[in-house]
Amino acid sequence: MDSAPARHTGQNGTGPAGGGALAPVHPAAARRSATAIHPPRGPRADQARFALRPRRVHRRGRALPLFTADALAAVVTATTLPAVAPPVLSVAPVLLAALHAQAGLYRPRLAPSALLELPVLAGRSAVLWCSVAAVTAAADPARAMGWSALLTAVCLQVVLACAGRGLVNELQRRAAVRRPASALVVGPGAGASAVAAALHGRPEFGLRPVGLADTAAPAEGAGGALPLLATHEDIRRAVIQNSVGHAVFTRPPEADERTASLVRLFHDHGCRLWLADPAGTAKVTGMRLPHPADQLWGYSVQPLLPRPTRPLERWAKRGIDTVLALIALVAAAPVMGACALAVRVWDGPGVIFRQERVGLYGRPFTLLKFRTLRADAHEAATRWTVAGDRGMSPVGSFLRKSSLDELPQLWNVVRGDMALVGPRPERPFFVAKFSTVHPGYEARHRMPVGITGLAQINGLRGDTSIEDRARFDNHYIDTWSLWQDLWILARTAASFFRFRLGGS
Template sequence: MFSRFQRFYTSIKVAADVVMLTGAFALAYATRFEGPIPVLYGLPAWDETLLSLATVLVVFPFTYQQARLYVTNRARTHIGEVFEVFKATVMATLIVVALTYFTRERYSRLMLAFFAGYAFVGVSAVRLALRTVLNEVRRRGYNLKSVLVIGTGELGQRVIDTVEGHKELGFRVTGVLSLGDERPGGRVRDIPVVGHVKDVDAVLDAHPVDQVVIAVPLEQQAAVKPLMEQLALRTVDVKVVPDLYQYVTLYGGLEEFGGLPIISLQGDPMTGWNMVAKRVFDVLFALVALVLSAPVMLLVALAVKLTSRGPLLYAQERMGMDGRTFHILKFRTMRTDAEVSGALMASKDDPRRTPIGTFLRKYSLDELPQFFNVLTGDMSLVGPRPERPVFIEEFKRQIPRYHLRHKVKAGITGWAQINGLRGQTSIQKRIEYDLYYIENWSLLMDLKILVRTALGGFLSKNAY
């Protein structure tokens, strides 16, 4: 039943995409050739237009299919869906441009640009509408997949809590099988224990389900092999939740390498399109910030030069992504002999500061040259603040998971900073905020942090 519904739902999405792509193409044609934009070389021939439309209606659905946009993913968020549509639309547009360039006379690039924008908006809107309707249907108790959880321990309870906490995804736990001494009739998280694992065949015969989720702790893995042999004789979907959460540190998950499934306990969030998107975001915003802040930087440079002897800028070694060191740029706020006796962390009322240094640090004006660090690729606009290598070894010994903050580029501002964790605040708390940022990163989150920074996020009582 569910496989038939899946095919039906997929056909609806494909049909909706074809309709939206056709509409987007027609709207783009009207915008380019029937609007106020001058047409210098005449209208394209209808056969060329229809051939371009046919190319679009083949390439785009194929690209969406390769991007797994026609695979039902109940766990994918709305923002995740839109971002996947965006990536696939950009890729499909590039393919269409390449095909029209190399296979026949060039078609209007401006029209294809309009089409890409309209297609992205239209397809995204339809996808979000379909998801909203389905989510509401599932909340009302329709289109649900029944789940049998095997395991009554902590891992099994976590599965139940996750399923029950996301009813809009369309799953419902109908029973639990125990591996221990729990007797049928008991309850786990208000879900009935319907039998023992050795009775799985009888339970499935009496209470058919759509999915079986095996949530067995490591010490009871011996029971999994005979269980899998029994389930292999049935058509029910089988999922396994590995008891590895205690070892997962950052961006863990299931990966595939040449058809070989691999469980990743520690991964890198900035790969592929994520890395490209963040880099483009950084460069564009850094260029804008440098243009807007140029007059302020000029005034700060004059103030530093007129109030103390020494260079305008101070280049200090810091540790960035993957443990690589770089030299961070700042306007100098301390005397040139500030560290003749060794490295020291800044403190409140630091006597080493220059006359203008206190003011610059309070309002974070000394940080402005770091936009050049962003352009050179040493830093990002948003990320964990970089520390000096001389202090890092001590932090790594004292604070668990400290090293994970170096999985991304250091930032001018960050989630910890806009929440007041600057200066001599708790390093442990800062790491918690840094890792939260890394685990939940998105371009929207970066934009939110930048906006809060611009609206006063750096005006902290701990800034000195």
């Protein structure tokens, strides 16, 4: 299922740097402040080491005050309707909270606005009170709500919810101005400096930049308004000593392995992650923007959730993958034995081919396949091969065309390196190459890589467009569900046996 880069076209763009009260700082000119990030030496070294242990940073919560405002609006609305039974007073706030949570109305935001949320609030309020009216009419037809009462309930609910949310937003905005939270801006070049300048010049966003984190920057620098943190240890010390509660990325963390590795560091210290977009390219990263969209002084911004949401479903996916992979290993054992014997007899020793690939969050792992051709280590890492390659034997060509060479990857699934369904893994050389050419390619690493995927069942394998495959992979991640995984597995099995199920 590996593929050739015959039609990879396109080029990333870069956006202009913004301005603000804090002048943008180029990484080459940024100041690396040792005193700000290194602990003292001497008699106080022990106390300093103790102080540098990871600890959770207390963050101001937005969800509870908003839930309180929504619940009060629902209760007040219910008390004004004589036809509503008392049990509804306790059920309505819970149902409304579930509807608002599903719509993302409790997610963290930098620039919340009750008026921008008005259409979503109106829709959820209509669903709530239509449900209440239907249940009331079914339970006691004599107390059924009329259309006028229903319309009054929806309008009153929307007005009270907007007023309550507006008050909460204003109080939290004032609190953020008085006590801004420390933040690190993570990213290279003028884009990161522009975001830091916007945060510094607009205190209403509640974030105070304390440094620029760029692990690809030179180790030494001079001048500048913010310290440049170029190593993981410097970043860790800065997070602890400044009680950093937020990290603002200026490009997706999957853009390179060094940036992706910072995600776990920030999570271990309880930081909230954001993705700002100074270059105006967030819409092509494969990551969904919340609705209504959030902004940071004109820059598109969204809460960054590097670990997939719906943890129960993700654990279910992992469990299903493990069970199915073990069953498939047992069922395919005779076929795998025959393949191994054919490779050994026809091509000689070295039945299993091992190669480094890039997996979840840019972490490397060793992928297993049946060997289909001979190649030296350097060539294997930087050269594309497809079925029919002149270096392949007839056995290797058959294994590649039939995808039987992928069967050993079932063991990768059992080990947790891969999933049954997900974006196909690639070699580090080509990940770095395609990430600079195709917007959104790096975002594929938000999900565990897989043996098959949405791109593969739509014919995007072999000599096909890298850009098309990245688009299909990101669509799969954005719309992921267990049912979609099962559907892709069924399509894969059907294509293997030359059948076709459903449309794409």
